[in-house]
Amino acid sequence: MNDMRPLERIVDTDTVKISARNVQVHYGETHAIKDVDVDLEANTVTAFIGPSGCGKSSFLRCLNRMNDTIDICRVQGDILLDGEDIYDKRVDPVQLRAKVGMVFQKPNPFPKSIYDNIAYGPRIHGLARNKSELDEIVEKSLRRGAIWDEVKDRLDAPGTGLSGGQQQRLCIARAVATEPEVLLMDEPCSALDPIATAQVEELIDELRQNFSVVIVTHSMQQAARVSQKTAFFHLGHLVEHGETGEIFTNPRDPRTESYITGRIG
Ligand SMILES: Nc1ncnc2c1ncn2[C@@H]1O[C@H](COP(=O)(O)OP(=O)(O)OP(=O)(O)O)[C@@H](O)[C@H]1O
Numbered sequence: 001m002n003d004m005r006p007l008e009r010i011v012d013t014d015t016v017k018i019s020a021r022n023v024q025v026h027y028g029e030t031h032a033i034k035d036v037d038v039d040l041e042a043n044t045v046t047a048f049i050g051p052s053g054c055g056k057s058s059f060l061r062c063l064n065r066m067n068d069t070i071d072i073c074r075v076q077g078d079i080l081l082d083g084e085d086i087y088d089k090r091v092d093p094v095q096l097r098a099k100v101g102m103v104f105q106k107p108n109p110f111p112k113s114i115y116d117n118i119a120y121g122p123r124i125h126g127l128a129r130n131k132s133e134l135d136e137i138v139e140k141s142l143r144r145g146a147i148w149d150e151v152k153d154r155l156d157a158p159g160t161g162l163s164g165g166q167q168q169r170l171c172i173a174r175a176v177a178t179e180p181e182v183l184l185m186d187e188p189c190s191a192l193d194p195i196a197t198a199q200v201e202e203l204i205d206e207l208r209q210n211f212s213v214v215i216v217t218h219s220m221q222q223a224a225r226v227s228q229k230t231a232f233f234h235l236g237h238l239v240e241h242g243e244t245g246e247i248f249t250n251p252r253d254p255r256t257e258s259y260i261t262g263r264i265g
Pocket of ligand 1: 027030051052053054055056058059070072
């Protein structure tokens with residue numbers, strides 16, 4: 001599990017999916033994100049790394065306006081998805097979060113059946129005209145979540161009855177059911193055992209065929225295994241962003257080097 005796989009990964013496309021400029025995040029008096037500029041590409045896994053408290057999750061939450069749900073949080077700057085400002089007053093955050101899905105650290109299935117966990121989003125967003133279309137979406141999403149074979153005979157069973165790793169793949173399937181364009185993952189494997197972690201990592205690699213994936217991780221090995229691009233954060237600044245192989249073997253900034261060699265963090 002802990003081996004560093006070859007770092008050179010090919011980035012399939014340079015199409016920018018999300019563009020952030022001069023982003024600031026404040027929680028009351030705390031200035032958590034400072035002057036962040038970054039372009040995140042389509043069909044690419046980007047890893048956010050950096051020491052605890054450096055702002056990885058805060059910046060991730062800017063990308064689908066999850067920070068809106070935190071009263072004391074103030075976000076400034078520009079974040080564009082396919083060139084459109086996601087903080088424009090006309091943007092409905094619920095619609096945005098269907099396009100920019102999120103998977104959390106702790107698997108959080110709804111207290112509903114496996115089927116309804118997946119069907120919930122497509123139902124509220126009107127993505128299926130009838131039961132058979134909904135059935136198709138549920139099956140396709142569970143297949144994309146690499147969990148179909150394990151649950152296809154018990155779709156009526158509660159999602160909360162699955163193992164932790166299965167629950168996390170169910171949550172990934174739930175996130176992809178609304179056909180998002182971007183998938184944000186905040187330490188998605190931190191509550192999982194090594195086998196479940198390996199399954200989710202394999203799944204992340206498959207997901208980038210269809211989505212841009214951004215993953216916050218504390219594991220540099222994981223960043224090296226799953227990502228093509230890496231962004232290193234330190235004290236609220238985005239210090240360095242580039243090809244994962246370059247960041248790990250030839251970092252430009254001494255702070256990045258100190259972190260990856262274990263001197264800070
Ligand atoms: N809901 C919140 N209310 C107040 N302050 C917050 C909140 N969330 C984060 N912060 C503060 O913002 C800063 C950045 O935190 P954040 O969680 O984004 O960092 P992180 O790099 O994701 O950390 P970790 O790796 O430990 O999860 C910290 O100083 C933290 O205390």
